[in-house]
Each structure stands twice: as structure tokens, then as C-alpha cells.
Amino acid sequence: AQLPPHVLVLFGATGDLAKRKLFPGLYALAAAGRLPEQYAVIGSGRHSPGTDDEFRQQVRDGLTDSVEEYDEQVLDDLVARVSFQTSNADDGADLAAAVTKAEDGMGDDVRRLVYLSVPPSAMEDMVAMLGREGIVERARLVVEKPFGLDLESSRSLDAALKDVVDEEQVFRIDHFLGKEAVQNILALRFANGLFEPAWDRRSVASVQIDVPEDLGLEGRAAFYESTGALRDMVSTHLSQLLGFVALEDPGSLDERAVRDAKAALFADLRPFDPDRVVFGQYDGYRDEDDVEDESDVETFVALEAFVDNDRWQDVPFYLRTGKALAEGRRTITLRFRTPESPLLAGDPGRNELVLELTDDAVISIDVRAKKPGPDMRLTEATFHLDLGDEDPAEPLEAYERLLLDVLRGDQTFFTRADEVDRLWQVCQPVLDARPAVHPYEQGSWGPQAALDLPAGGWRLGG
Numbered sequence: 001a002q003l004p005p006h007v008l009v010l011f012g013a014t015g016d017l018a019k020r021k022l023f024p025g026l027y028a029l030a031a032a033g034r035l036p037e038q039y040a041v042i043g044s045g046r047h048s049p050g051t052d053d054e055f056r057q058q059v060r061d062g063l064t065d066s067v068e069e070y071d072e073q074v075l076d077d078l079v080a081r082v083s084f085q086t087s088n089a090d091d092g093a094d095l096a097a098a099v100t101k102a103e104d105g106m107g108d109d110v111r112r113l114v115y116l117s118v119p120p121s122a123m124e125d126m127v128a129m130l131g132r133e134g135i136v137e138r139a140r141l142v143v144e145k146p147f148g149l150d151l152e153s154s155r156s157l158d159a160a161l162k163d164v165v166d167e168e169q170v171f172r173i174d175h176f177l178g179k180e181a182v183q184n185i186l187a188l189r190f191a192n193g194l195f196e197p198a199w200d201r202r203s204v205a206s207v208q209i210d211v212p213e214d215l216g217l218e219g220r221a222a223f224y225e226s227t228g229a230l231r232d233m234v235s236t237h238l239s240q241l242l243g244f245v246a247l248e249d250p251g252s253l254d255e256r257a258v259r260d261a262k263a264a265l266f267a268d269l270r271p272f273d274p275d276r277v278v279f280g281q282y283d284g285y286r287d288e289d290d291v292e293d294e295s296d297v298e299t300f301v302a303l304e305a306f307v308d309n310d311r312w313q314d315v316p317f318y319l320r321t322g323k324a325l326a327e328g329r330r331t332i333t334l335r336f337r338t339p340e341s342p343l344l345a346g347d348p349g350r351n352e353l354v355l356e357l358t359d360d361a362v363i364s365i366d367v368r369a370k371k372p373g374p375d376m377r378l379t380e381a382t383f384h385l386d387l388g389d390e391d392p393a394e395p396l397e398a399y400e401r402l403l404l405d406v407l408r409g410d411q412t413f414f415t416r417a418d419e420v421d422r423l424w425q426v427c428q429p430v431l432d433a434r435p436a437v438h439p440y441e442q443g444s445w446g447p448q449a450a451l452d453l454p455a456g457g458w459r460l461g462g
């Protein structure tokens, strides 16, 4: 169905996320004919990038940098719809006027999409301003993570949101949930007779959710100094992955059912035990621009988690992520229990299901098989499934898909207030205890203490 006319307001429109993801996402949706026929984009922020024309030029340059083969006409059309209006938490009157003006002639069913890509410390005041100025009316509000910096500040942000909008208007974005491969976890689990019955404590010995990054700070020191890896990645992306891997069958793909199932799982997720958390910081972090000389911000986290329900009781979930590590990967591994069998004497090799969360979703399964030859010896063989080859149809980039979901009003792959609250409860013991931060070498797999965390070691880098 054709989408109603929209006015999009992008806070942080001159920032890194807008340049790398949001404008390219809009471009891709425009090129695929997936945007409403009538729409306008108003960039906003505290500092003016110059005249509207200068801002348009910036957006255009950003797009021609990042979009590989672009269509000149689509680009012209998108850029022509863009303008800029300064605003800040104390003063949004001009922005409110600009929004109303942009809506002129778009008809009665015009909607607003307001994208808040602002630092956690600024979020609450911005939300209050949007309420005061009436900008939230008819609006869907996209809020970037982290949602607060701990349990208390997240509750205060949530109260500020509830003051001005209903939960149905709030789209807390976690871009990992827009990744094709993450959504594929549901398909794999619930549509296959081979996997569905095996997805529990009787068959699975442990689970690893491993997101090492080879990149460093990439100019985001100011953001990182106030967050660190636990808030940036674990309380959000990695926990959400755990939610999708472990949730009970939602019974339907309805947005409410999926989010209820995930929230129920998080309710059973045991608060992290600080004694089973390893923090690390890469050598040289303190020498980076805008980083404190004595900073003890963690650039690496590895931890052990448990879900206290019938399906997962006593099955450890190992989560790991960090900057400046040996490789950039996003890998989920289910390690299966080893059956009692005389065949399994010696080193039987691995039996693991591995999901690579790459754009086109790669799944592999390591199984034990008989090594060809006169004796009964085992070898490890691997099934490999590359969905990119199977169906090159039209994978959407994460931000692109999620922007489309906001335009359609579909909240399935956005985080609900109760999930966020619970995940802060789960993280809070670690925030309170502040585990010691171990140094690690750039290009390594993190501190030694983390290598020993899972019994049997990590799948990656082992």
C-alpha cells in the first residue's frame, strides 16, 4: 500500500550516523520506490551547516561518497526535498514552524517521523522540547541507543517519553535487529524440524554470541568515553541477539507476540555476575584524541550469562565484544552436547551450529562423520549454507529496513520500554561493581582472563 505523506525530522543531521547510514538508507529506499510519494526531510541540530543549499550540497557529497552506483535522478529528487533548521533543547519554535510549513499541502493524513540521533545526556531535554513545541503530534519518534546510561537514567528518560508520547509512537532503534541474518534466526529455529526440537538444554551445551571488531574508535572518543563497551554493545546489540536466540516460540509474527516473547525471556535473564565479567582496554586507548589520560573505560567485555527457565537452565551464554581486536565478525555459535558413544574416544572434533551475521547470512554446521578408510575413525565435516548465493533478491541494509518499518508503523524489530528496563537491571550489578580493566594488545583477542571464560574456549580465534 502507498505510504501516507511524511515529514521527516533528523536530529544529528550533520553527524556521522546521518552521513554513513540515515541518508544512504533514505537514498536506497527512494531508489527502490519505497518512500512515500510526498515527503520532505528537515535536518536539525544546534549548529547550522550554512544555507539550505550548502546543506543539500553536504548531503549530496555524503551520498556520492557512500553510495556505490547512484542514479543521478533519484539523488537530485531526494536532495531537493532536504532543508535544515537549527534547534536545541531550549528553543524549538522555528523547527516547529518549519515542520508545519513543510506539511502544507500534504493533506490531512500527513505523518511525522522524528529521528533522535543525539547523545544520551541530551536526549531527555530534547524529548521535552518536542513535547512542548507540539512536534510529537502525529509523530513516530525514533530514539537511538543507548537509552540512558544506567537503570536510573533510563527510567528518567522513559518517564520523559511517556510525558509526551504513547509507547506506540516510540521506536527504540537497535540496528542489529534490522540485520537480515538476525531475523533469519527466527526462520531457522521455528521453521525447521531438525532445529526446533534441538534448541534447548538437552541438546545445547553452551552458546556464544561473539562480536569482535577490528576497528578502533573511528573518531567517536567523546561518545565512547561516556559509554564504553558494556553500554554501547552488550546492554543493546548482544543482549538483543541473545533474546532472539533464546526466546520461546512467539506463536505468531505479530509485533506484540514477538516483543512479548523477547520481554519474557529477558525477565528470566539472570542479572550478570560481576565475577564472571572480564573488562579490557586496548593498549594505546588512553593516547587517543579526546580520551582521558587515566581513563578506565572498557573497550572490551566478555561475560557469562544464564537464563533461568526450563529451556535454558544451566546452559551458559558467553558474550564477547571489543574494539581493536584481531578480526571483525558477528558470530553466534551453538555448541551441542556430546552424546555418550564409543565412537567418541579421543578428540572427536566439533559439533556446532554457527550463524554468521553477515549481510547475506551464512550458516554452517560442523558435524562428526566417519573418515573414509578401513577403520572407524571420526572426522569433522561442515555443511555450509550461503543465503547470498541462494537468493540474491533484495537484501535491505539494517537502517534501510528499520526506517521502512518506522514509515509503515511496524514495531516488531524495535525495543520496547519493558525490555530496556530489564536489560539495565541485568547490567546494573556490573556497572556498580566496575570490574578491573585488563589491558590487551591491539589486534589480539582481548585479555587472557577472557580467553579462559568459556569451558572449551571460544569458537573464534581459538
Ligand code: BG6
Pocket (backbone or CB within 6 Å): 175, 213, 232, 330
Ligand atoms: C554501533 C556501536 O551501534 O554498532 C558501534 O555504537 C559499533 O560502536 C557498531 O561499531 C557495530 O555495528 P555494525 O553493524 O557495523 O556491526
